Amino acid sequence: MSFELDPSREARFQTILTRYAKSRAACIPLLALCQEQAGWISPEVVDYAARKLNLTTAEVKGVATFYTSLHQRPMAPNVVWVCRTLSCELRGAGLIQECLEELLGCKTGETSANGKFTLLKAECLAACGEAPMIQVNDQYYERLTPEALAKLIDELDRKTAPGQVAAIGGAVAPDVALSDVRLRKAGGI
């Protein structure tokens, strides 16, 4: 199965290409676009990016494997990152991770049995003052409590169709701000 960017992402890629003196600089942005579409950096994506940028597949693979946000395997439509670095840890991140494992019925690093969630451990996500926090796709959920977390996961679960393939880019964002989950909004810190 070969891979190709869809027309709108292709257009975005062409704009990005114009920004750099050398086309290789568009490598990571291209991989990010591919991942937005395919959900992960599959071998087909690596081949495609290599051809597009005139690089070897080894070069592209070397880049892709360096970066935590570029997935080396398929992910569920909801990728849940739980921050476990010190500021979050001091505010209960361990408990949040335990709750997540219980709610999702899977260990960290795994995908839930219903295929809707992949749970991953994150390093500091620059939200230390809002600890404990998790990231789901591109959305941060901050100052979490176990109760708020349970509501959030329930909401996401209901909004995700079975078998839905999507990842990254907030494919499944809840449309209501859960009262006690602090969604980041305009204004103030």
Added chain:
Amino acid sequence: MVFTGAFGEPILTKRYGVPDSHTLAVASEYGAYDVLRQVVGKREPKSIIDEVKASNLRGRGGAGFPMGMKWGFVNPQPGQEVYLVVNADEGEPGTFKDRTLMENDPHRIVEGCILAAYALGAKRGYIYVRCELALAIERLEHAIAEAYQAGYLGRNVAGTDYAFDLHVHLGAGAYICGEETALLNSLEGFRGEPRLKPPFPAVAGLFGMPTVVNNLESMAHIPDILERGGAAWSALSRLEQDGGVRLYGVSGHVRRPGIYEGPVGLTLNEVIYELGGGLLHPDRELKAVIPGGSSTPVLRPGDIVDAPDEKHPLHRWHGKSHLDVCMGVDTAKALGTMLGTCCAIVMDSSVSMVDAARNLMRFYKHESCGQCTPCREGTGWLVDVLDRLCDGEASEKEVDLLVEIAGNMMGNTICALADGTAMPLLGMIQKFSEDFYAAAHKRPRTQLHDSWAQTLAS
């Protein structure tokens, strides 16, 4: 919320909290691009560099290098293009300040970048942002689009014949890409592995061209520096040779974690008790403070400055607690730590330093790029030993082993990540050896885990 009242009017953060402050319409009402219109095409680029030198701005990315001096190193050869690169990779544990600027006042950043680029003669600039910060990225990109539309970016900046293009470039999740040469490699489409220095970026940076890399907050101060004048801006600080105002962060066991603005030189006690609202649990004692991101060695409230000599840089604070010293790049160094990003992590008496050390060493192990053996192997080995220590499987000898491994990591690597791993660990072992020996002797200790549960319950 920004609490600046106790420490003067907000300057850098004055547009924070204004509804829709991230839009050009609102930001303009509050003065965005006023300085730009007065400066671009009207003032000599060199006079801007002089103003920045006079501001005594010390870089806000962690190393505290004087920004004006860095700009002075740029000397392009004929045919060379100068690049401006802004570091918004913000990945240092405990640090979350640049994000607030991007979310609340992206036009201040864009204006600062244009002014810097004009001073340096750069035609192209990139803001390298960590990809996780979706709202920050959205606002920054929107602000750049608005600035193009308004004619502040593009072929004729503010109606002059000066041309400048500015783009957002997203990272892909790697702390090491915050190191400036790793960032340049990443921007060029390579693995984010730091380069050997020299050459420094000012000589051979992005695509081999002279490049200035500055932190995003450093950039955001420029409009104010030029509006007030370098010397006047510098004088806002409580210290000399370290000018202006800055963002302070506080996280961990305080009542009001967050980002605040204040003059350079607040004390950590002011940060914890006046900005951070004091300890989260009043019944516990303050145990330790990491002053400026996880790579800066820890300080203890009980330590007293011993500087009877009048020439000692800390003499002013002789006999006072380390947490009563005005924190600046040089004073922090004299205390045996670093100012870093000026975002403090506060730990109370429920924390065992062994657990805190293990938590941070896991971070560094994950983030080491793996090029240098002392760093790649050292970080892994430190985690192994700390795991055994925390699980009650190690003896006193292994505490010494930690010291030995950390010692071998310092000064032997391409970039400062290894030093930034070893130094804070050595500081923790030196200042809290009882915690490490308690673990070695399998004495019961408060687990980080207990303190989590108590924190959430409160």
